Structure formats: C-alpha cells, structure tokens
Amino acid sequence: MPKDSGIGASSKRREDVRFLTGAGNYTDDINVNGQAYVHFLRSDIAHGTINKIDTSAAAAMPGVIKIFTAEDFAAVGGVPCGWQVTDKHGNPMQEPKHPVLAEGKVRYVGEMIAGVVAETAEQARDAAEAIELDIAELPAVVDMKAAVQDGAPKVHDDLPSNLCYDWGFVEENKGAVDEAIANAAHVTTLELVNNRLVANPMEPRVAIGDFARGTGDSTLYTTSQNPHVIRLLMGAFVLGIPEHKLRVIAPDVGGGFGTKIFHYAEEAFVTFAAKAINRAVKWTSSRSEAFISDAHGRDHVTKIDLALDADNNFTAIRTETYANMGAYLSTFAPSVPTWLHGTLMAGNYKTPVIYVNVKAVFTNTVPVDAYRGAGRPEATYQLERLIDKAARELGVDPIALRRQNFVTEFPYETPVAVAYDTGDYNATMDTLEQIADLSGFEARLAESKAKGKLRGLGVNCYIEACGIAPSNLVGQLGARAGLYESATVRVNATGGLVVMTGSHSHGQGHETAFPQVIAEMIGIDESMVEIVHGDTANTPMGMGTYGSRSLAVGGSAMVRATEKIINKTKKIAAHLLEAAEADIELKDGQFSVAGTDKSVAWGDVTLAAYVPHNYPLEDIEPGLEETAFYDPSNFTYPAGAYACEVEVDPDTGKVTIERFSAADDFGNVVNPMIVSGQVHGGIAQGVGQALLEGVVYDENGQLLSASYMDYAMPRADDLPFYAVDHSNGTPCTHNPLGVKGCGEAGAIGSPPAVVNAVVDALQRNGSNVTHIDMPLSPSRVWDAMNS
Amino acid sequence: MAQVSMTVNGAVKSGEVEGRTLLSTFLREGLGMTGTHVGCDTSQCGACAVHVDGKLVKACTMLAMEADGAEVATIEGQANADGSLNTIQQAFQDHHGLQCGFCTPGMVMSAAALLKENPTPSETEIREHLEGNICRCTGYHNIVKAIMAASGQDVTAIAAE
Known part of the structure; x- marks a missing residue:
C-alpha cells in the first residue's frame, strides 16, 4: 500500500496553491519603494576595441539618473571564478579578469558596456539607444579548434593563448591506456559534438539592488539557486561588502537548471548602483537578453576510443575533448568538463584503465557553465553512443554487451577516482525491458513499416555523481568553496517547526518533501513543519541547490538537526515523566517510558522548553532550536537504464x-x-x-539562435507520455536518508537513447550511418540518410 | 499617456498608459496583478496568457490600449468564489502539473480556453493546443494528464505519478 504521509508518500505540493492562483512571489513581482530601473547597453560586436563611449546625449534624456561605465567600477573587483583547475603539467589554469562592465575591449555579443539608470525601464532603454559607441571590430574566434591554432586572434591579450587549461586525468594512466588500445582485439572510435545549449528557465533573470542609508546595509533580490554563494562571491570578491552588511534574497525562482547558480555581473551592478544613487535599482532581463547573457551549457567536441578484448570485455577508454569556456570564466565553468565529466567516464562498466584529456578554450562567445547534469551528460553521451557503435561493429546485442561489462560488485573503485557505494545495473535494465515492453518492439516495428515509417530502438545506461560534495575532496580538486549544507530546526512552543535551510527550491518541491522527512522522524503531521529558504538573513550559511544535492546533503543536515532536537526533547520528556532518558521512546508524537503506560505528548514537551517551570534547567538550556551542518563523505551515484523508440519519416x-x-x-x-x-x-x-535545441553562432560571433523563434524549445507536441520507474532503489550507504538525488538523471540519460534509436532506425533500413550529431533536425537526418 | 479602463476579473480597473504599454505590463505594473508572467518577448512562451472578451490572448502581444473597455480574465480570478482551487487548478495540483510555477498561470488560462471549446479533448488535441505554452520543468506529461483529468477523463491508465 502506498503511504499517505511521511517518507515514501506522494504528498501533494503545498507550494502549488500559490503558484496556481497567481500568488507566487517571484523577483520581478517585487518592487522596492523609490526604485529606479537599469537598462544595459550590451555589445553587438563579438570582439573589438572600445575607442569611445559618449554618454552625454543619453545623460540628457528624460528620466536618466546616472549612466555607469567601466570607469565607475575602477575600484571594484572582477566577477570571480569559483574553481581553479590545475593542468596536466601541474600549472594553474589561465584566469582572465572578468570586469562588471567591459574594460577597453568587448569579448562577446551580449557583454555589458554601460548601465543606464532611469526613472522608468522605458526611459532607461530609450537613453541606452542614445549612447554613442565607437568600437573597432577585431577578428572573432568562435570555433574551439581554430581558437587554439597558432596565430588565432586572442580573446584576452594578456594571456599567452586561448587555452585555459590542458587537463589530463588520470595522467599516470595515459601510457597504460595507449598500450591497451594498441593491443586490443577491437577498437571502436567515435567523434562527436555535445551541442551547445541555453538552459532557458521560463523565468528570465531579475536583480534588484537596495541600499539603506540609515544602516549602511545592502540588499540584493535575485533569481538565484544559492543566495549565500552570491552573497559570499559578490560581497567578498567584487564589491567588498562584509557578509553582515549584505543580505541576498532569492524568493520564488522560476526554474534554474544550473544557469541561476552563477554570480552574474548584473547582480553586482545593481547592488553597487543602488548605493551610488541611494535608491533601489531594478533589472529585469528580457528573453532576448537572456540568450546573450545567461551562461550557456555543454559545447564539447570529443574523440573517444573504446578498446575491447576478444571476448568483448572493455579494456580501456581514451577520450579527448575540447570544451568551450566562452569569453570569461563563469563561476563553476572550469569544473564542468574536468571533475564533473572525467570522473564519470567509467559509466556503469568495469573498464580497467581510462584516460581523459580536456582542453578548455576561450572563444568570443557567451560564457559556458553548468547546465542540468553538467559534465555528466557529456560523459554519458560519449560512452553510451560509443558502446552502441561497438555493439554494431561487433554484431552483438547492445544490451548484452552492456550487461556483460556491468559493474556488479559494490563498493566499486573506478579508475577515475570515484568509488560507487551501491547499485544494481542489471535490476534497472530488467525493469527497463519490462516497462519499455521491449519484447513488443518487433510488432511495433511492423506497424511503423506498414505506415511507411522507419522505427528504431535505442537503449542506454547512465551513472552520475550527485550529492555534491565532500568539501575536503573538492578542495583538493580546486573548488574555492565548501560543499556542505546547513539546516536550523526551530521548534515553537506549541509544537510546530520551522526549518531554515541553505537549500533553495525553484521547482523541486522542497516545501512539501522536506516536511515529509521531519514529520516522520517525530511522528507528527506534515502540516506542522514549514520550510524557510532563499534569504541569507534568516537561514544558516548554505551552498544552495544544484548537482541533485538538496535532499542528499540539505536533507541530511535537516535529519542531523532534527536528531539533536529529538535528543533534547527526550531529556525534557524524561524529566517530565520522572524516568531515565534511555527509557524514553518517541513514536507518533508521543514520548513514552518503555514498558509502562506513562507518556507525554510532543506539544507538552515543546511547551515545557519555552515555559520551563518544571524543567531540568541545571542540565539543559531552555528553548528548542538546533543547527546542523552536513558535509557528505562521498558523492551519491544514481544510475539507470533508458529506452527510446522513434519513428523517422524517410x-x-x-x-x-x-x-x-x-x-x-x-x-x-x-x-x-x-x-x-x-x-x-x-x-x-x-x-x-537530442532533437531540437542548439546554439548557433556565425563565424563573426553573432548569435543566430537568440530567441524562441530561432532556438527550438521542446513543446507539448514534441513529446509523448513517459514510462518511469524508480522501484530498484539501492539505498546510499553514507547519508542518513539513503537517498541519491534525482534532479539531473533525465537530462543525463536521455540524449544517447534518442540518437541510438535514430541510428538504429536508419540501419534497419539498410543505411550505413553510424552517427549523426545533435540536434537531429530533419535536415541532418535526411542528409545522413541520403549521403 | 492615455487613460484606459477595463474589467479585470469582474472589477473595473483603469490607469494611465503609454501607447507602447503592453497589456502584460499594465496588468503587472499598473494594477499590481503579478500572476500574469512574462517569459519571452516574441509571443512564444505563453506565460502571459489571459482571456480578453473570452478569447485566449498573449498579454505581451496586445497593447493595453487595445484592451480598453474589454473584459479581461487573469489567473488571479480563476479560483472558486470560496477561494478553493477550481477544477483545472485542482487537477494541476493533484497530478503534479507544475514545478517552478512560472509557466503555470499561462497553462491554466490556456487549458481553460481549450476546455471551453472542447470539453473532452484527446491527448493529441491537448498537446497541439499547448503549442503556444512552453514549460521547461515538467516535460508536459503531468500537464497533459491534468488537463485530461480536469475534463473528467480517466487518467489512471497513464503512467503512474
């Protein structure tokens, strides 16, 4: 029987009521008394020298309060990068300055040159059009491989080249990998592109800076997945505001998918400008602006080899990737193609040796950073396309080849530095075969054929590393932050709880799911637990929500804090019941003395904590509030198997x-x-x-796919109902809930299934096509069929 | 600037607008009705969908002055008189048809327009109708399911949850 409350119940989401009635509170819904508006003049040239910015005519336009350019930010730091990667020679990556407003040069279409602050948004926009700009255009570099050729135009004149780093992992294994490939019975090689994407949460970014003259306090309202991270990065590295004088609020946020992790220059601008003009300053991104200012995702070009022995066992993997950084390093950009990608190259398989090389490259494009899955989709796509190709070359069943090479014993130490704690890849594959009705495929194939359509089946596996991350480990890998999470559990006198968490909900349903955990621990109704998040003024320092970490890390912090609460309430209950603490049991919101009928209710104990008339004051403090910081000891490793069936119109x-x-x-x-x-x-x-989305730049660095009319978002009629199953859970061994994280899996596991299915459809029709690069638009598929 | 007046969710509302002021801007900033969201600037995403004189309209694609004298319905007026969720809203909650909630007002308004025209739409009809509403969170599965459920169709056969 499914449960109707607590852990394992499909409790309806309480946050839905406000979202369904237009009562949400998104950042653009907030207006601060006396606020002004900023419009940013952005570069429409990908690479150029700024000769002159003449703001005199614009400054005289109606409503203009002040126009800011780089000079106004001379005393301010650059936008920082949060992760330093060390290259294969032991040297730190190249790290160019990332100014808030362009200094001397523009390096991508969309870079902010000036900020016009005016009484209304329309006046700010009108005035921005009156700024006279003289920019001498320079040759742009867009293609990564061209960017690292000798003589290529340099994105940053003060760096030796456009190479950010050349990373080898595990460098000591390179010789063994080369040797295994040289001696293999069979080697399958694939070159592929992991197409550049725009995350496109439906809510565009918004930032409002406010400054209180009376106290000297700054406040930033922003569309962020991690307000504490923004407070730390912007306060400490950009504006020099101590954390106790800076409050960051991320209220209801309309989707993130990674691109709202990062600290953006617009946030620093409005916070700085609010203090400068002593008024709140609001910026609301348009969608067109979002396309040229939100960090993009993916954009890898890869060549990968798989070596197999005569029995089709995997013996080595070697992969070489070019990863686009764009023009500047976004907050976590360097970590994505390295530690979030290389460490997952073992996939679900026993491969003794693996070598991953990544060359990160600067280009005259929007900065690239984490997008749902971040590095793990890129690893999965390479590996699962490659295994499919190998199976076809060897004439074996792709599922059988996977099963033969599955990791089956846990814990499993991969050759790429991570250790999987639990998993059962055969079980998820067994379930997949059932829910996908693979035995019925031949019949469906015949039906498609009768309609004149080509049907194909694609299957793949995935594994990801979630629950990010052990702080001491990521510190060794170059992270400039800890990756713990925090929770404060405040129990009120009448027994209700408020849980303040550093995790942030922007669609994940934390306000519903987190109370399910705490209510079950205590044995009270979920409605007695309220979640507070998104405001640095009333939540403990936390690292926010990304990397499928909220329940695994944030939830664990809540469990630890709630355990402290339970320990304390048991002491109080023991006092009230005149019993030994060791004999007190908490069940269904009642404390009882084991083996007796003596009991006291949860609410009586919480009341005693705040009205301590009959209370062990000599042993414990009054009040009932506990904080826990949880730092995970390992990543979690969600995994699974996906199947896609397609029809191709020939x-x-x-x-x-x-x-x-x-x-x-x-x-x-x-x-x-x-x-x-x-x-x-x-x-x-x-x-x-896989099918629709792709960022397209022309050779001059102009973004051609810069609106929903040019960038194909999936719509309802592009997709079917899905069959999903998560009944094969092998609990995580190292967090108190045994949870692994689920937010990114779908985006990681699905692209190879789609491409495998299309290749299958074409090959069943006699084509010798072995690969088509994403997105598989009709023209690309038609070209492949007819080449 | 010009004066406009319209009936919004049954109440007469008026305000000053520029010629270029969009209906979405007037609702959000002029009237403080922030339930209508703006997710794009090319009339593609549908987060701003409202009803004008009973027709489904993208409020970012209509000038406020064009709506002068019109009957406008927004998400704020959709709940039942006692404040409880209406049938469509309740189906969205019951079937987890929303995540971040940003596209949701437009989805609910779009679904209401569909069900008025076609009380028991098929899956295909729903998917085609939602062409003008983009959701980035749900993959549409539970939105389509919720609209089918709101129209009284049995959705138990559609994959769980």
Missing part, C-alpha cells in the same frame, strides 16, 4: 519520439510523485538536446 527526416522509458535507481525515495516529475522534465530537456 521522406523528410523528421524524427518523432514514440515511446520513452526510464528505470532509475535513486536509492530511497521520499516523494515518488515529485521524483517522477523530475525525471519527466529531465527527459524533455534531454530529448530537446
């Missing part, structure tokens, strides 16, 4: 997704409804990457 090359099935192992599941929803959304984004 006349047009158009691909339709006929069936999509996902069998995941997320460990324990708190709210199955929410977990399924996360998988659904991830699949849609992965199908979007």
